[in-house]
Amino acid sequence: MLFSSITFLFAFLPAVLLVYYISPRAIKNFVLMFFSLIFYAWGEPKYVFVMLASIIVGYVMGLLTDYYMKKEKIKAARWMVALAVIINLGILFFFKYMGFFTENINKIPHIHIKALELSLPLGISFYTFQILTYSVDVYRQTAKPQKNIINLATYITLFPQLIAGPIVRYETVAKQLEERKENIDDFGEGVRRFVTGLGKKVLIANMAGEIFDTLSKLPNEQNTVLLSWICSVAFTLQIYFDFSGYSDMAIGLGRMFGFRFLENFDYPYISKSLTEFWRRWHISLSSWFKDYVYIPLGGNRKGKAKTYRNLFVVWFLTGFWHGASWNFIIWGLYYFVLLMIEKTWLLKKLEKAPKFLSHLYALFFINFGWVIFAYDKWGALKSAVKNMFGFGGLTVFNRYTAYMLLSYGLFLIIAFVAATPYPRLLAGKFITKIEDKKSSIAGVVEGVFIICVMLLSTAFLASEAFNPFLYFRF
Amino acid sequence: MRNKIITIIFIVYILIFTIGTIVAKDRAFSDMENRNLAQFPAVSVKSIFSGDFSDGFESYMSDQIIFKDFLVKLKVGENRVLNQTYINQTYFADGRYIRGYKENFIQIDRNLGFVNEFAENNPELNITWLMVPNACYVYNDSLPPYADVDDQAMTIKYIEKNVSERINFVDVSDELVSAKGDYIYYNTDHHWTMNGAYIGYKKLCKELGIKAMSKDTYDIETVREDFYGTLYSDAPVFGTEPDDIILYKNDTGKYTVNYVNEDFTQDSLYNYDKLNIKDKYQVYLDGNHAIIRIKNNSYYDDNRGLDTGERESGDADKSASSDRVIVVKDSYAHSLLPLLADNYEEIIVVDLRYYHEKTVSDLAKEEGITDIIMINNIDFFNSDDNFLWLM
Numbered sequence: 080m081l082f083s084s085i086t087f088l089f090a091f092l093p094a095v096l097l098v099y100y101i102s103p104r105a106i107k108n109f110v111l112m113f114f115s116l117i118f119y120a121w122g123e124p125k126y127v128f129v130m131l132a133s134i135i136v137g138y139v140m141g142l143l144t145d146y147y148m149k150k151e152k153i154k155a156a157r158w159m160v161a162l163a164v165i166i167n168l169g170i171l172f173f174f175k176y177m178g179f180f181t182e183n184i185n186k187i188p189h190i191h192i193k194a195l196e197l198s199l200p201l202g203i204s205f206y207t208f209q210i211l212t213y214s215v216d217v218y219r220q221t222a223k224p225q226k227n228i229i230n231l232a233t234y235i236t237l238f239p240q241l242i243a244g245p246i247v248r249y250e251t252v253a254k255q256l257e258e259r260k261e262n263i264d265d266f267g268e269g270v271r272r273f274v275t276g277l278g279k280k281v282l283i284a285n286m287a288g289e290i291f292d293t294l295s296k297l298p299n300e301q302n303t304v305l306l307s308w309i310c311s312v313a314f315t316l317q318i319y320f321d322f323s324g325y326s327d328m329a330i331g332l333g334r335m336f337g338f339r340f341l342e343n344f345d346y347p348y349i350s351k352s353l354t355e356f357w358r359r360w361h362i363s364l365s366s367w368f369k370d371y372v373y374i375p376l377g378g379n380r381k382g383k384a385k386t387y388r389n390l391f392v393v394w395f396l397t398g399f400w401h402g403a404s405w406n407f408i409i410w411g412l413y414y415f416v417l418l419m420i421e422k423t424w425l426l427k428k429l430e431k432a433p434k435f436l437s438h439l440y441a442l443f444f445i446n447f448g449w450v451i452f453a454y455d456k457w458g459a460l461k462s463a464v465k466n467m468f469g470f471g472g473l474t475v476f477n478r479y480t481a482y483m484l485l486s487y488g489l490f491l492i493i494a495f496v497a498a499t500p501y502p503r504l505l506a507g508k509f510i511t512k513i514e515d516k517k518s519s520i521a522g523v524v525e526g527v528f529i530i531c532v533m534l535l536s537t538a539f540l541a542s543e544a545f546n547p548f549l550y551f552r553f
Numbered sequence: 554m555r556n557k558i559i560t561i562i563f564i565v566y567i568l569i570f571t572i573g574t575i576v577a578k579d580r581a582f583s584d585m586e587n588r589n590l591a592q593f594p595a596v597s598v599k600s601i602f603s604g605d606f607s608d609g610f611e612s613y614m615s616d617q618i619i620f621k622d623f624l625v626k627l628k629v630g631e632n633r634v635l636n637q638t639y640i641n642q643t644y645f646a647d648g649r650y651i652r653g654y655k656e657n658f659i660q661i662d663r664n665l666g667f668v669n670e671f672a673e674n675n676p677e678l679n680i681t682w683l684m685v686p687n688a689c690y691v692y693n694d695s696l697p698p699y700a701d702v703d704d705q706a707m708t709i710k711y712i713e714k715n716v717s718e719r720i721n722f723v724d725v726s727d728e729l730v731s732a733k734g735d736y737i738y739y740n741t742d743h744h745w746t747m748n749g750a751y752i753g754y755k756k757l758c759k760e761l762g763i764k765a766m767s768k769d770t771y772d773i774e775t776v777r778e779d780f781y782g783t784l785y786s787d788a789p790v791f792g793t794e795p796d797d798i799i800l801y802k803n804d805t806g807k808y809t810v811n812y813v814n815e816d817f818t819q820d821s822l823y824n825y826d827k828l829n830i831k832d833k834y835q836v837y838l839d840g841n842h843a844i845i846r847i848k849n850n851s852y853y854d855d856n857r858g859l860d861t862g863e864r865e866s867g868d869a870d871k872s873a874s875s876d877r878v879i880v881v882k883d884s885y886a887h888s889l890l891p892l893l894a895d896n897y898e899e900i901i902v903v904d905l906r907y908y909h910e911k912t913v914s915d916l917a918k919e920e921g922i923t924d925i926i927m928i929n930n931i932d933f934f935n936s937d938d939n940f941l942w943l944m
Contacts, residue, residue: 085615270560529563540615
């Protein structure tokens with residue numbers, strides 16, 4: 080099920096909120112788990128069992144790891160955690176990467192392996208990474224093992240973050256799973272975040288996606304250089320508003336049930352370097368790779384050569400995590416190269432450069448990165464890049480370009496502004512100013528805003544307007 | 554305080570829609586969107602595990618949600634506020650809806666091939682072909698700036714150049730363009746009004762060498778002022794003015810209209826019941842039918858009001874075949890045929906989208922008819938795939 084759907088908003092959400100809040104404390108986690116399973120099974124019921132298998136493996140291995148750790152049999156504990164990691168990564172590999180590997184091995188002459196046609200279990204990359212944090216955190220003793228399997232299953236299946244992140248670490252919510260207090264302030268903050276995310280997804284990301292969808296399919300007779308740039312920018316906007324919108328909704332929903340997840344996006348498009356971009360983009364993923372791959376590999380403490388090797392591994396995996404396709408690997412390695420360049424000398428230069436220049440530099444390479452990300456077919460990627468840089472034999476401008484600018488120019492400007500922190504800052508100032516005088520009026524003003532966003536989003540969803548799910552490959 | 558207020562507002566908002574949707578009776582059809590709405594899906598173990606139930610439930614929820622019509626209009630309203638003028642293949646053009654036109658050369662060549670082959674393989678037939686441009690051409694200057702549409706004049710030129718010499722090709726675009734100040738196309742529907750059809754009728758008669766009835770023959774009546782057409786359904790927006798339905802009624806005419814496959818007969822060219830449904834354009838000859846036989850019972854009456862000159866009542870010299878004609882058409886003809894009905898004793902109306910029992914050439918042979926009139930609008934000719942049923 081998607082958050083951005085009529086079914087979620089007006090059937091699932093009221094049901095889970097009602098049952099959750101009338102249930103006694105003792106079964107609240109069970110209620111959450113139960114509804115999360117329905118949420119997950121909606122549309123593709125059979126893969127629930129794959130997820131349950133992962134949870135059971137994580138649970139049993141966690142207990143065994145802890146058992147051996149307490150007995151100071153470090154080696155045995157290490158085996159247990161290794162087994163948990165291998166099994167869960169194995170499941171991920173089987174469903175997500177098997178097809179990719181057979182396809183590529185089959186390119187070698189005389190080899191023909193029958194490819195399995197498997198659809199990818201929803202959110203498998205997210206929940207597998209979450210289970211891994213549990214296994215590793217228990218081994219590292221930064222978290223206690225969860226004795227109650229319901230609590231562990233609640234953590235893994237928790238519907239707010241189940242299908243599109245953020246990747247919540249076990250240590251972040253370990254305590255909250257057992258003792259959390261829901262209250263009206265958290266709920267209100269949750270509403271604020273959820274509605275913001277819904278608006279970002281439905282009102283901005285989907286429309287940007289529609290532009291990308293139209294323009295990326297445009298025949299060359301109609302296309303122009305300018306349109307191919309608008310097309311790439313539309314995707315850049317779509318993926319940010321879609322993904323961060325999902326994270327906002329996840330964080331907001333978590334708050335409604337008394338959970339606090341960490342932030343996942345921090346206005347990535349205001350970055351002035353790519354290093355900064357990756358501190359602001361999908362924070363839960365990059366910090367996961369840092370803490371569970373980069374640092375265990377030795378980080379930067381074992382000499383330059385090893386540092387580069389470690390970074391290479393991290394960026395290769397980061398790319399590959401986004402989908403079993405070459406373009407994602409290339410996209411990851413693209414950042415490896417660029418970040419290396421920044422690390423060795425460019426970063427210092429960027430700091431001294433005029434702000435707008437470094438900003439322009441970052442946006443250019445971020446946008447170009449998304450072009451690689453957007454096309455998984457080599458031919459499509461090649462022609463998109465050619466068209467953007469004037470090697471596609473296109474004119475710069477035509478009638479249709481003028482029409483598209485008239486139709487979407489205003490929207491694009493709004494989306495650009497919405498990607499910066501300014502609207503939020505201004506709105507925050509405005510609201511606190513009113514609140515200083517009378518706090519109930521501030522609530523009403525905010526309430527009107529919330530109704531407007533909800534109503535417009537409902538309108539788009541009820542009209543069955545363009546509403547894609549981008550993370551089916553993650 | 555703030556958090557309390559927005560929590561309450563959020564919960565109330567959700568509950569209004571949840572409870573409203575549960576309480577409100579499910580609708581079978583949306584008049585505004587002109588389509589059937591999804592119903593509650595069948596519940597079974599199989600449908601749940603296959604995912605059919607959840608798909609069905611999602612469609613059900615978004616179709617049956619309370620205030621659905623309002624929400625759809627609100628969505629289009631937002632598109633409009635952002636200056637988006639092209640929604641669901643439809644342009645917002647200066648207070649009217651216009652369906653965009655993009656030339657499809659492959660289809661045009663295919664269809665033209667069938668038409669030409671039909672004409673050349675049946676040398677005994679006299680074929681007259683009326684081609685009607687769409688609002689996209691006639692009201693081209695109302696389209697939003699830089700709108701990406703093709704020029705129908707080019708299509709007409711292309712057809713004119715390549716059509717068989719055996720066919721009398723009639724282009725009525727100039728007459729329609731010079732009458733564009735009149736109410737000749739609907740604002741919310743993709744058809745022409747009966748005023749537009751009258752212009753087409755006059756031109757057609759001129760080319761056929763028969764005399765068109767003058768406008769004063771008719772009692773011209775606006776029977777409805779609340780017609781929201783198909784283009785409105787594609788992109789409904791607040792504050793749209795509905796269209797009028799205008800009928801040209803010849804009160805002295807007596808007709809028998811037989812809808813052959815449906816096996817029912819009416820004595821009027823208009824089915825007034827259809828004025829009460831959503832698609833009021835169906836008032837003309839009851840909408841789409843595979844084959845209709847229109848008999849003009851007053852054809853030989855002395856007082857039938859037809860100013861015929863060359864074709865006096867009971868004129869025995871005239872061969873029977875020119876009193877009878879086959880019209881091969883799309884829905885643009887529906888509002889023209891009630892006018893043409895006065896000029897023939899019998900018109901057999903065939904719609905190639907539905908009439909696949911026999912080809913038009915076989916039908917003509919069987920009926921002993923040698924006059925064929927084809928009536929098409931360009932958009933239809935550019936997109937329809939049934940012209941092979943001519944031969």
